Amino acid sequence: MIEIDVNGKKHNVDATEDTPLLWIVREQLGLTGSKFGCGMAQCGACTMHLEGEAVRSCITPLSRAKGKKIVTIEGLDKSLSEPIQKAWIEKDVPQCGYCQSGQVMSAAVLLRENPKPTDEDIDNAMAGNICRCGTYQRIREAIHIAAKSI
Amino acid sequence: MVLMVFVTVFAVNKNHEEVEKNYAFEKQLEEESKQAFLKAYKVFMHPRCVNCHPAGDAPLQGDDSHIHSQNVKRGIDGKGLYALKCSNCHQEKNIPGDNMPPGHDIWQLPPAHMKMVFEGKSPRQLAEHFMDNEFTGFVNWQEDLIHHVEHEPLVLHSWSYGTRPPLSHEEFVESLKEWIEKGAALPD
């Protein structure tokens, strides 16, 4: 059994240390907001926060997550999730939505570290989150809007 | 008198011979030193090394040293920016499987204040850089350079995945030691 702390709740999970964190969060904890896209750190759909950093949970082994604070899209702090959600709705950002929880988790780290990002800062933070529907322009506008209310 | 002249001429000739011999010996050492650096240079220019010593602010990737996917950036401390920090994808060790991110406890580029660019440098430029403590941050460049290539975990990691550098780690370290011991001659 391995103990992990997800969204402030401790869970004992039955898995080996090399099991990817995403598998456990989705399959054992039933938190399905984080998505599986590529499984090799290429798309960002699985982004969660590990001690506040936007890790790719599809390749993060449980051994690394053990004893650390994990936050998924379901547990993102309201100080960040509310302004981001409002801006996302205002700009009608998602199309199919599959990449969006990863986009939001990456945007949250950007806004926490840089509350007034420029377009270049946004590119530097978000270039690793792929959106097959091509919502990039709306994501960028929404981040600027969210920044105004953070 | 004749004997004295003979002795003097003999001594001068002998001296001259010695000087010539010394000169030839030094020339040979210098040449060997240069050759040793050129051998190590092949490792410095290999993708496993140069990919993290790029001329720009994005790391390089793969055996063709293309710009790292997702256009990740160096950042101030060399560890990336915002949601694209190196350790967000690179784990504490290599992940098995093709095209999976390699990993180590520390994963970073040289920091922004000391970029230590290898990409595009000639052998002579690189050798000169290694002697410049502002380029490397070393205090005693000879000792520190050897220690760095011998023990730095990320240097050692270059021999742990993907296409390996053209020398073994031992040969690489030996070449650099030889370069320094034989006078750290600058390649032409």
Ligand code: FES
């Ligand atoms: S599913 Fe993790 S980065 Fe694509």
Ligand code: FES
């Ligand atoms: S909204 Fe469809 S993949 Fe991004």
